[in-house]
Structure formats: C-alpha cells, structure tokens
Amino acid sequence: MFLDRLSAYQAIDLVKKKQITVSEILQDIIKRIEQVEESIKAFLTLNLKEALQEAKDYDRKINLGEEVPPYVGMMIAVKDNIVTKGIETTCGSKILKGFFPPYNATVIEKLKEAGAIIIGKTNLDEFAMGSSTENSAYQVTRNPWVLSRVPGGSSGGSAAAVVADESQVALGTDTGGSIRQPASFCGIVGLKPTYGRVSRYGLIAFASSLDQIGPLTKNVKDCALLMNIISGSDHRDSTSQDIEVSNYLNYCQEGLKNIKIGIPREYFQEKMDREVKEAFDKSLLIIERMGAELEEISLPHTAYSLPTYYLIANAEASSNLARYDGIQYGYRSQDFHNLFSLYCKTRSEGFGKEVKRRILLGTYALSSGYYDAYYLKAQKVRTLIKEDFDQAFKKIDLLLTPTSPTPAFKLGEKITDPLMMYLSDIFTIPVNLAGLPALSINCGFSQEGLPIGLQIIGPPFGEGKIIKVAYNFEQQNEIEKKKPSIGEIKENKEK
Amino acid sequence: MSEEVVIGLEIHIQLLTKTKLFCSCSTDYIGKEPNLNVCPVCLGLPGSLPVLNKKAIELAVKTALVLNCKINRVSLFHRKNYFYPDLPKNYQISQYDFPLAENGYLEISYPEVRKNIKVGIIRLHLEEDAGKLIHKGEITRANHSWVDYNRTGIPLAEIVTKPELHSPEEAQLFLIQLRNLVKYLGVCDGNMEEGSLRCDANISIRDKKTGALGTKTEIKNLNSFRSVRNALEFELRRQKKILEQGGRIIQETRHWNEEKKITVPMRSKEEAPDYRYFPEPDLLPLRIEQEMIERINKNIPELPEQRRKRLIKEYHLSEKDAQMYTDHSTLGDYFEQAAALFPDKKMLNNWIKVELLGYLSKKKINIEHSPVSPERLVGLLKLITQGIITGKIGKSILERMISTGQEASQIIQESKIKQINDQEEIKKIVDIIFKEHNDSIEDLKSGKEKALNYLIGQVMRYTKGRAKPELVREIIKKKLNLWNT
C-alpha cells in the first residue's frame, strides 16, 4: 500500500480505526521523499528524526489505549517562513542561515496540539518575494508535473511536496497569491484565508497588512480540516479577529442551490492563455449545472491592483526586513570596518537580488518627497479596490476567476524580467488588497499536462461558502484525478 | 532688551507599568544582568508581533488629562525607520500625525514671587524605548558597542511643549514641576539620573522688534535638572555672541558635555534623517472610549496646586504651611487624617509642625515612619483640650510617645501625671501658697495683674505643672473676691 498517497483525513481515520500506525504512514512518506526529493527539491530542512520519534510515541500511546490528540496521523510540511522552535528557519534567505527560532508560531503550536507531525520546512522565494520559488537562496524547486517548469511561488516547495506525495498537507503563506498560484501550477487545493482569520504570530513578515497563512492540500476536505485547526483569534496577534470559527468540514457536502456567482469582466481584459480560458469556461458550465446562478459583474479598479499591491507590499517589506542587520542573529558579513559597513555588507551579501530590488522600491515609495505620490496614493487606490469587492458582494455570494493567466511557466523564463514576473500574480493580488478569502482548485490540464487553477473568491469570513463550492466542484469535475508519476518525474528530469 | 529667548522642551517619561509596551517582559531592568528581560517580541525576532499594554495607555491618558490635553478618540501607531544597534527591529513603534493627545498646557508657578505661567503642550504620544549601548572606556576610543535589550520596549510617553519658555531658569522650573507632577500621579518615577525621565531642549532668540524667529538649536544629553539649565544658559550665551558678531546660527543638534560645561555639535550625518514614517500595520488604530477617559479622570488624585488652594480654604492655613503640606504630601496626608478627627485645626497644625516634626527630626525619623499615628496624636491633643493634662505635659508625653511607641493615656496612667482639677485639692494648695507669699497677696489686693500671674505660677510650680491653670486662676480670683467684699 502506498500510504504516502493518503490524504490527511483518510490517514487520521485509518489511524483512529487502528488499521494503520502513524509510523507506517510516515515511513511510506519518507520512502517517497527518498525517491523523488532529489528531483523536486521541495524541502529546505527535513525533520524526520523528530517526526519518527513523535510517530513512535503516538503509536505507543494508541497501543496502550491512552488518549491522543484528535488529528494524529496528519503529516505536514511547513513553509520556511513560519517559525518552528529548534528547527532552522531561513525564509529561503542566506541572511537567516543558522537561525534556530526560540519559539513556535501560533499555527505550529495549534498543529502540534492537534497531533500533526511536522515533516520539514519547504522551499520558497526568499522572504516569499516571488512567483516561481526561483528566488530561493538555496535551491530551485521543480514542478512535479513537468520538471522543467516552475512550481509557482512563493509557496512552491509546499505545493510541490503535497502534489508529489512528500507530505499529506502543507502550510503556505499568501501575500499576493503565494498559496493560490503554486496550488494552481501544481494542481492542488490552496486557500488564502480572510485577513485576520489565522494568526500571523510566527509568520516572518513580508507585508504585514497582506500576509496570511493558509493550507495547501490534495483535496477540499483536507483544506477544511486544516482550517479547523489553524483558524481563530490569537492574543499575540493584534490583527487576528475574534470571529467564531465554524467547522469547515460541515461545508463539505453536496448542493449548490441558491448560490449566486459573479464573473468579473475586467479579468478577461488582461492577457490570458487560451487553454486557461477554455478550462475556466468549462468550469463555469459544471458549476452552473450544479445549480449555481452565474452573473457577469464589474470590479472597475482591477487594473490598478498590481501597482497598488507592489507599492504597499514593498513599502512594508522595506521596514519589515530592516531587522536583518547582522547584529543579533543570522548572517554577518566578515568584511566591514565600521557599523555602517557592517549593515550594508551584511545586507548586500545576505539578501538576493529580488529582495534588494523590493527593498529599494519600498524605501523609495516611503521616502521623503515620494510618500504621497506612491505609498499614500496606493493606500487610497486600495480603498477603491476594496470598495469594488464590497459592492460586488452585495449582489453575489462568490466570485470566480482563473487563478493565474497561464499554467506553470518554464524555469528561468521570467526571472530576468521582474515586471513580467509580477504580472503573473495579476488575478490573485486584488484579493489580498481587499483582505478576502480565496481558494484555488484544479480545473483542468493544458495539452502539455500542466494543471490549471480555478479561483473562488469570497466575502470576508466566507471560507465556508468557498469550501462548499470547491467541494462540490471537486466531486463533479470529470477531470481524471491525475498524479505525476515517479517514472514521469525521472524521465522529465533527463530531458 | 530687544530680544526674547524662546525655549521648547521634548520630554520622555518611562511609564510605570509592570510589563513592556508590546510584550509581557518585566520593565524592572535597572541593575539586572543584560539581555534577561527579553522575548521574541522585544528582541524583534522574525515573526513576532506587538500587542499593546493597556496599562501604558491608561497611564498616558492620565498624564494627558492632567496636562489638559485633548485625547484623540482614534490615534495611530507609526513606524519610525532608522538603523541603530539599540533598536532591534531598526524601526521604532511610535506615533506620528495622529498622536494620543494634543493641545494642552501645564501651569507652573514661581515659588517666591507667586507668579503663575501657562506653558502650552503640543502633544503627548506613546512610543517604545530603545535598548542601552554600553561602552568600555571612552566612547570615542571603544572598538565596540555592547547592546543590552532589557530596556527595549519599555513604554515611553513623549511630551512636547510649545516654545513658550522664556529663560533657562523657567525651563528648569517647568521640568521640575512636570517631574513632581508625574511622580505624584504615579505615572513615572521621574528619575533623571537613571533615565526614567529624559529631556531634549531647543532654543532660539527672537528679535522683538521684527518678531522674527531665530534659528533654533537642539540640545541633547541633558541628564539632570541642573544640566538642562546650564546647557541652555551656555547655548544662549553662545547664540548671543554669534549674533552680536553678526554671525548666523546653524540649525543643528548639539551635545551637552557635562564635564566641560559646553555644548558641542553632534557629528552631522551626511544627510538629514528620513524616517519614512508609515502606519504600523501590526497594530490596529488605537480607539480610546469615552468610558475609559471618564474612569481615569475619576481616579486622578488631587493635584498639588489644587491641594494647596484647598488646604488654605478648608483649614485656614497660612500660604507657607499649605505649601509645606503640598510639597510633602505624606505630611499633608498626616495633617488631613488628623484634622478629620480634631476640630481645632490651628492647634493641630502647630503641634504637627513644631512639636511632632521637632521630635521626629531629633530622632531622625521620617513622617512616613512616625510611631505616633494621626489618631494617637489627636488622642493626646484631646487630653489637653479636655484639661486632663496641660499643654506643657502634653509635649513631654509626645516625646515619650515617639520614643516608646505608647499611647498618651497609657503613659499618663503609668507616670500618674494627670492634671489636678479637683477644686478642693487646688484650694488646699492655693492656701499653702498664700501663706508663703503674703506680700504678693497685698499686691493682688491692690489690683496688680502681675501678682495674679505670679501666684498662679507658684501653684503650678508646686504641683509640677499638673494643676489646671484656669482652675487655679478661678480659685485665686474667688478668694480675692471674698476678701474684697
């Protein structure tokens, strides 16, 4: 049996029924990692020794009839910008090399209490800045479907690990699409929760007013399960919200009557891949057939989202990343003669190009003389973008768009042209600006065999509704539940 | 004089909370081992987030209310971005264009000349303190700065005055009175030497004829009230001299050198700082509810100036005595506790300031530790007013109360020094005295008041002061009347 193929809810169930042990699941996952990790490079750090010990402990307890946490059997990979006590956390950056956090993120605490086992830390674009995971200082993660393609980013390691069965589920973070776009490129489910739904405590900040942690999973049920664990208000995060967490699993049931879905016309004025458009149109038919009502709507300020996003995100990032200066922890340049040069050398040697570019952009947007024209202006446009969504959600329940205008692009294709790279987030960015929840689910494949994603956007705290539509779509979607095979992976790599 | 001195102060006070502004680390850092009161939040470790300390807000609101400021119902936190090793995040969470409170004033008084002036307060805002840099040896020679983050994140209220102080002396006076106020309110311990109260000053000279404001200089490193005054006096002389010689003042920040008693320009950076303020996304707007303002307002204790005025009105104390009780608030509390139990405020006041304080200071005891409580002092005074003991005996009893800690009645019981107020007993003594002082009786008969007092004195001496003088006088007069009829 290939226990690595199990999704989390299946594994938890089988462990509860004592049909398999936690160690057996983990061992199959480890075998799978040994098989494919060399080609995929999803992980920056593996935590297998501790994981095996934890699995053994749970099995012993189960054998003795002792009580164990409710989600024992769940194996999770964690994006390396979420702090894990005692496990090196680098953010994919050289500047955090050797940083072993002395504390756990709130989501990590919650997962541990729930009984989940952390397999390792996954690769990402440095400080989550990127859309391809190529900006990692350590390694390039490949798309398990076609190894010459990017897995998307910045949570590319998490998405690749899940689709390659190196982990049942994973945590990612989403500032402008960093969960949804890789989920789309890797053909899995990825949810960016409402801003404030999941605690950010322990999430290494990129852009504090946009960042959210969320699940990357093989199916909608696992997504709901993970949301049940990580959601909720946290006294350590002032921006987490005190809104009751519903049991998202309850939304995993059939029926889409009386749901009104809007299609924002502006999204189709942007450049879009033909196959993406076709897959999207097919999805609309399926959803309509399930009983939902479709309606074209307008989000008039969509075209302004990208500059607005990059100005705000980079301004916040320029400040958030100021702390990496070589004084307390992480990397320190050896080549300095005074304090100023220690700062400059450490940061120049420690940060990669994209991070430096964004720090420069953000510093510029906040600097004296430019604040009003860039940062303040962007904040005002943000208001307009948010109001667009507010208006839309008065008329409809959810919005549907493609997740990305293209399927996974080639490694190296956009890395030299930052603006081109930024444009690949054009459909996911408005959601972050408005603080909304949105999910990406696979809705087809290109001729080359690359997954295509469908994005479902909800009103604030509309995660339940989103999960409901996604679950029904998943059941109805006739697309074969394909998997990238190990053989394919090896073959692809040789190409 | 055709010119006017214009001084403004920027004061930072450490608020007396138990924990830091954004985390639950202790604020008790003085004398502690370095880097012990730290956590992911105040170290600015990746992933950590700030959460506001409610008490710090309450203390800041309290201070702002007392400074007659308008409390902004919504204020914002901003990040002030600059690189410095004592700032773990390389930004300070502070407030910028929406501060907690604005537009107030503090009325200060010149103690001798009884002149009051109002000094405007531009704003009061909350921010986090930075860490401490330690240098071995002289700072300019040290190779390294050692950083201690224990102080990082301690809540500060920054108070900015309008440039309405008109002499170095006035600036010092303002600062002392502000210190007394925040100390009195319990919002800050006001210790300038330890840095729990810090002050920067700016000074310029305005031409009175043209009204034109002069260029100002800012002075830093003022570590005592005296240095505030000395530095401003130096800077004033320096500016005047430049102007007299036809020179121009450069706008700059100057460092007060305490040893040499001069201000020197701080090494000017290559360019003016650009702090790139922007709203702190990790903290939501701070909303102050009316209910909170009212609750804090209700609990603000009476201020010294208010108390001084009330003491004069309520107890008919002299200005001087009222000032004494205001300056020494514990003594004032002592007086007021006793006054609640004793009707004769004048007598009470005299006993406290002359007798009680006299004996206490002889024994080097503070009023806080007085062995005689206000209740016991009143007990003693009542024995006097009831005529059970004389005032003179009362004084010696008070001294014994202080040294033994006993109550007055107990001391009297033990030493049998009760006043003699039995008529028959006094009559007998008067008879004895009369026999011994025949000549005085003659004088008395001829109406000499002196003789009367002399005889009373003799009776008192005979009884070692225990006879009640009024009774003695009465009895002697009665006898005299008998003889005269």
Next chain:
Amino acid sequence: MKRVISGKEIEHIARLARLAISLDEKKEFTVQLNSILDYFKKISELNTDNIEPTAYIISKTNRYNEDSVRDSLPKKEVFSLGPFMEEGFFKAPRIME
C-alpha cells in the same frame, strides 16, 4: 521612456536601506526600477482626492495585553541566537565613527 528614478537617487535610497550596491547592480536596478515605476505610474491616472487611505483592511477595536509579567526567554536561548555575544551583551561595532 522618461526616467522616473536616477542612478543617484538609487544610491541615496540604497544608503537609506543600508544596502551596498555595486556599479553593475546600480545600472541593472536603475533600468528595472524605471520600468517598474513607469508601469506603476498608472495609478496616478486615478483621481483620489476624496478617498480615505486604507492602512488597515479590517475595522475592529484594538487588542490589549494586561499588565502582568510573563516569563522572558531563558538565558540559554537568548545566548544561542547568534555568535555575536560577549559577556551577555550583543556586540556591534561602536556607534560613533
């Protein structure tokens, strides 16, 4: 394309951000930042005169900590953060230059 930001400005910004950039990097960043900022100019088309800026996407009251002391980090964990500690202090080059 009209240049939005000059090489000199980029140097200034880099200094503010404490980044040392090489000549090559300066050239590269000047080109890239100009093309990005040129694209970003799009937002200046919009009239936002009466629009309030959004700094916070959620409107809710603030969260507070009560004023009670909780444990700080154990000494051992502070000391193992990095190799730059001496006698309990973090060591940096001296501040005055």
